[in-house]
Amino acid sequence: MEKLALFGGKPVRQEFLVFGAPDIREAEIEEVVKTLKSGWLSTGPRVARFEKDFKNYIGCKHAIALNSCTAGLHLALEIAGIGEGDEVITTPLTFTSTANVIIHQGATPVFADVERETGNIDPQRIEEFIKTKCRLDPKTGRQANRQTGQLVKAIIPVHLYGRPCRMDEIVEIANENNLLVIEDAAHAVEARYRNKKIGNIGDLTTFSFYATKNVVTGEGGMITTNNDERAKKLRVLRLHGLSKDAWKRYSKEGFTPYDILYPGFKYNMMDIQAALGIHQLKRVEENLKIREKYFKIYNQAFSNIPEIEIPIEEKDIRHARHLYTILLKLEKLKCDRNQFAVALQAENIGIGIHFLALHLSSYYKKKFGYKRGEFPNAEYISDRTISLPLSTKLTIKDIGDVIKVVKRVIFHYKIE
Ligand SMILES: Cc1ncc(COP(=O)(O)O)c(C=O)c1O
Secondary structure, three states: OOOOOOHHHOOOOOOOOOOOOOOOHHHHHHHHHHHHOOOOOOHHHHHHHHHHHHHHHHHHOOOEEEEEEHHHHHHHHOOOOOOOOEEEEEEEOOOHHHHHHHHHOOOOOEOOOOOOOOOOOOOOHHHHHHHEEEEEEOOOOOEEEEEOOOEEEEEOOHHHHHHOHHHHHHHHHHOOOOOOEEEEEEOOOOEOOOEEOOOOOOOOEEOOOOOOOOOOEEEEEEEOOOOOOHHHHHHHHOOOEEEEHHHHHOOOOOOOOEEEOOOOOEEOOOOHHHHOOOOOOOOOHHHHHHHHHHHHHHHHHHOOOOOOOOOOOOEEEEEEOOOEEEEOOOHEEEEOOHHHHHHHHHHOOOOOOOOOOOOOOHHHHHHOOOOOOOOHHHHHHHHHHEOOOOOOOOEEEHHHHHHHHHHHHHHHHHHO
């Protein structure tokens, strides 16, 4: 076998394979141009259309378009009245924004470890936290953390990589303990859990349309709910707390004065973004089929490599196939995950790391005193995970190159 590019060999590919490349086609380009020519750039008719199409796709009552998934998570906590003195249970194996928003509200994130096989929050660990670390507060009817005295008000499960969490168990725990369920479905537009569409299960669900996601608007997000009151409030809060949005204020419907109902936020989606989203959403199922095919090719290629653990397949769910991740069996390799990642990059294969466990980052260690060993499954995955390119923009040849490079790097680093 030739030398790795990292050590002076020739890379398998000449061109760098970008990780998470967006797949933008003519239809959305034309729609963006039409939007620019229409003179209506911000929240208007295209956002309304995208919301309607998304709501129909999910099969829920309300879909409210936002400028990010993070904005959705933040608004969900805001309308739930979660703030100082409150705690929210979530996973340590997620993107930082899932927990950032809890901190922005003045509340505290408390982590429950993930399942080793899926990386998703483990309902048993949530239950264990409530049973062993909380007591029922008779004044509020809520669970209070015995150590901090704070009230536990919500759970944010994250459907990691597009794989739905065990929602039946999570919803049951939430109902028993008066907790709101806010789903972080940034990766999971197409996901289903036991034939229920994600976005139609918990109290509120947030989706991301960031540039690398399954549906892309550049930056963008959506929050879904079946609760009329919450939906009404979300619409107001996403645009400064105004009683009437710009479309109503400035369109030919005529002048209507507005009131300020809350000190809201600037979280609205633009029509330019929705122009992309409308056409991206039309291809969502077609694109899923392509990623399912690539996922299968990767699984077949890596299934008999002893140094690699591939994602498990589960019945009763539909995985949204957002990220293809492998786990490195470090005991069989002479390198760590970061060295492995550097070797792939040197061979011109872009990769991602999803995710570094949050509790091991500087802020969490300093602020909450977390130490290695507290969430062993999240740490195990955090140390070994590597995400390979899965975009629908890739060709079968690109997928073949990734496989070739992974095998080459494994061959170089494996312990004989
Ligand atoms: C799990 C998870 N949650 C939330 C987000 C935030 O999404 P956005 O960038 O749309 O705010 C991301 C983004 O990558 C994510 O991966």
